[in-house]
Amino acid sequence: MVAVAAGGLYVAGLVATGDDISAGTRVDGVDIGGMSRAEAEAKLTAEAPASWKAPIPVRVGDGATTVDPAAAGLTVDVAKTADLAADPSRDPFTVIGRLFSPGEREIRPVLAYDAAKTKAAVADLAEQNDRTVREGSVAFREGRAVATQPVTGRKLDTGQAAETLRAAYPAATGAAAVNLPVSVTEPKLPAGEVNRFLDTYAKPAVSGPVTLTAGDQRLRISPATLGDHLTVKNDKGRLTAFLDDEALLRDPDVARPLAALTNAPVEASLGVQDGKVVVESEGRQGHEVTAKALGDAVRPLLTRSGDTARTAPVATRVTEPELSSGSLARLGITEQMSTFTVNFPTAPYRTTNIGRAAELINGSLVQPGEVWSFNRTVGERTPANGFVDGTMILDGSYRSAPGGGVSAMATTVYNAMFFAGVQPVEHGAHSFYIERYPAGREATVAWGQLDLKFRNDTGKPIYIKASATDHSVTVSFLGTKKYDSVEAVAGPRTNITQPVKREGTGEACVPQPPLEGFDTTVDRVFKNNGVEVKRETYKTHYTPRDEVTCKPVTEDAAGR
Incomplete structure (x- = not known):
C-alpha cells in the first residue's frame, strides 16, 4: 500500500510540476517559475533587469565616468541561466518533495565575458584618463610672467581594471562608483612653490621697465626685453631665476641705446712717412658697460615696484x-x-659709393688668424648705409643698381692683399674684363652672393688704410711683412672669344662697347732675400663683353 501511495504522489508531482523550472523560481526578480527553458529564456531576454544593461559607474583617480557593459563584453547568458534554473533532478524524492515545499528560489544569472571587448574598453579608459605628470614652472613671454601649474600623473592598471569591472557587473541601481586601480606620479614641484615664485619674483620682475643711469644719460629696458633674458630653474625643489648678462648686453634693444649712453674709444689714425708707420692723429679713451656691470645693476631692481625704485646707476x-x-x-x-691705387672715370655715383666704402674700411684692424670680410665690413649697399644707384654688371650687362662702382674698392683691396702676401679666402672676378683693372688681378662683390675675404696669416695685426678721391682709390696694408717682396707675373691671354651685338630695353639698360673674352693666369711670386720661396697661380676666365645698345623707352611703354 505504501508503494502504491508513493507512486501516486510521484505521478501527481510530475503532473503538478511537469515543466522544466519549478514554481517560485526567480532570476534577479524576474519570475520564470513553471516555465520551460525556452519560455524562461524568452522572458529573461524580453524583461531583462535594468541592471544587466545599466552603465557601470567607475572612478579613475579623480575622474568619474561610466562603462557600457555590453561594449565592454559584459552580458548575461540567458540560455545558460535558464539551464541553471531548470530542476536538476526528476527522481521521486525531488518530485514528491515539490508537492509539499513549493517555496521560492532565487537564481543568480550566468554571466558571459568577451575578454577582447573588455580589454578594448579598459584601453579606452586608459587613453581617456591616463595623464603624464607635468612639472610646475614659470616662464616669461612677451613681457609677462606665465605659470604652468603642476599636474599629478596617473596610469590605469589595465589588467586589474578588467578584473574589477567583471566583479562589478551587473551593477545594482544607484550603486556607488567602482574605483579602478591606478598608479600615481606626483610632480617634484608643488603648486605652492610655483605660486610663491610667481608672486614674489616673476611678476615683480616684469612689472615695468628698469632704468639705468650713467651721468646725465638714462637707459630704459622694457619688461619684454628683460623677460627675453630671464630663465627659471628648479633648484632642489625651489624655483630660482637666472639673468643672462651677456645676452642682455648683446640685445639690440639694449646695445643701441647703451652705445649712446657710453662712447667707444677712438683708434689712432695711422699713415706712412719715409716708409715707416706713424700716428697721424692720436686715439681717445672711451667708456663701456660690461656684462657683469649691467647684470649687477639690473638684478636688484627686478623685485622692486615703481619707476623710482626701479632706477639705479650702472x-x-x-x-x-x-x-x-x-x-x-x-x-x-x-x-x-x-x-x-685704382683710377676710375669721375662720376657722382662713384664718388659717393667708393668714398663711402673707403670710409667704412679705413682703420680696419685685422688680428692674427682673423678672416677679414668686405661684405661684413662695408655692409649691404643700401641708401640707409650711404650708397646710391650706380652702374654694375648684372647678368652679363651693365645695369643700374644700388652700390654700383664699389668693385673699384674691391679690386683695390684685393691687390693690396695680393702684394701684402696674406692668404686669400674668397674672391671672384668680374664676368667680363674691365680695362682699367689689371687682368686676372681684380675682384667684384655682391651682397649675399660673393664676398672678398682674406686671412691674416702674418702673425701680427694688419691695419688697413683706405682713402678715395673723385677719380681714384688707394688701399694700404700696414703691419709686418712676412715676405721681402711679392710680385705678379701675368701670363698670356688664351681662348679668345668674340662678343656679339644685342639690344637692351628698360630704364636700367646701360650701353656698353664690345670686348673680347679670354682666359688668363697670374702667378703670385713670394721672395725673401731676392730668392723665390713660393709661387701661386690664379686662373681667370672672362666672357666676351657684348655690344649693347639700349632701345629708347617710348611714352606708351613708359605709361605701361
Whole structure:
C-alpha cells in the first residue's frame, strides 16, 4: 500500500510540476517559475533587469565616468541561466518533495565575458584618463610672467581594471562608483612653490621697465626685453631665476641705446712717412658697460615696484684705444706691407659709393688668424648705409643698381692683399674684363652672393688704410711683412672669344662697347732675400663683353 501511495504522489508531482523550472523560481526578480527553458529564456531576454544593461559607474583617480557593459563584453547568458534554473533532478524524492515545499528560489544569472571587448574598453579608459605628470614652472613671454601649474600623473592598471569591472557587473541601481586601480606620479614641484615664485619674483620682475643711469644719460629696458633674458630653474625643489648678462648686453634693444649712453674709444689714425708707420692723429679713451656691470645693476631692481625704485646707476669703465703711438711697436705695425691705387672715370655715383666704402674700411684692424670680410665690413649697399644707384654688371650687362662702382674698392683691396702676401679666402672676378683693372688681378662683390675675404696669416695685426678721391682709390696694408717682396707675373691671354651685338630695353639698360673674352693666369711670386720661396697661380676666365645698345623707352611703354 505504501508503494502504491508513493507512486501516486510521484505521478501527481510530475503532473503538478511537469515543466522544466519549478514554481517560485526567480532570476534577479524576474519570475520564470513553471516555465520551460525556452519560455524562461524568452522572458529573461524580453524583461531583462535594468541592471544587466545599466552603465557601470567607475572612478579613475579623480575622474568619474561610466562603462557600457555590453561594449565592454559584459552580458548575461540567458540560455545558460535558464539551464541553471531548470530542476536538476526528476527522481521521486525531488518530485514528491515539490508537492509539499513549493517555496521560492532565487537564481543568480550566468554571466558571459568577451575578454577582447573588455580589454578594448579598459584601453579606452586608459587613453581617456591616463595623464603624464607635468612639472610646475614659470616662464616669461612677451613681457609677462606665465605659470604652468603642476599636474599629478596617473596610469590605469589595465589588467586589474578588467578584473574589477567583471566583479562589478551587473551593477545594482544607484550603486556607488567602482574605483579602478591606478598608479600615481606626483610632480617634484608643488603648486605652492610655483605660486610663491610667481608672486614674489616673476611678476615683480616684469612689472615695468628698469632704468639705468650713467651721468646725465638714462637707459630704459622694457619688461619684454628683460623677460627675453630671464630663465627659471628648479633648484632642489625651489624655483630660482637666472639673468643672462651677456645676452642682455648683446640685445639690440639694449646695445643701441647703451652705445649712446657710453662712447667707444677712438683708434689712432695711422699713415706712412719715409716708409715707416706713424700716428697721424692720436686715439681717445672711451667708456663701456660690461656684462657683469649691467647684470649687477639690473638684478636688484627686478623685485622692486615703481619707476623710482626701479632706477639705479650702472658702472662704466674706461677703455683704451688699441692703436696709439705706444702700441705700434708692440703690435708689430711698423711698416707698409703693400699699397695699391685704382683710377676710375669721375662720376657722382662713384664718388659717393667708393668714398663711402673707403670710409667704412679705413682703420680696419685685422688680428692674427682673423678672416677679414668686405661684405661684413662695408655692409649691404643700401641708401640707409650711404650708397646710391650706380652702374654694375648684372647678368652679363651693365645695369643700374644700388652700390654700383664699389668693385673699384674691391679690386683695390684685393691687390693690396695680393702684394701684402696674406692668404686669400674668397674672391671672384668680374664676368667680363674691365680695362682699367689689371687682368686676372681684380675682384667684384655682391651682397649675399660673393664676398672678398682674406686671412691674416702674418702673425701680427694688419691695419688697413683706405682713402678715395673723385677719380681714384688707394688701399694700404700696414703691419709686418712676412715676405721681402711679392710680385705678379701675368701670363698670356688664351681662348679668345668674340662678343656679339644685342639690344637692351628698360630704364636700367646701360650701353656698353664690345670686348673680347679670354682666359688668363697670374702667378703670385713670394721672395725673401731676392730668392723665390713660393709661387701661386690664379686662373681667370672672362666672357666676351657684348655690344649693347639700349632701345629708347617710348611714352606708351613708359605709361605701361
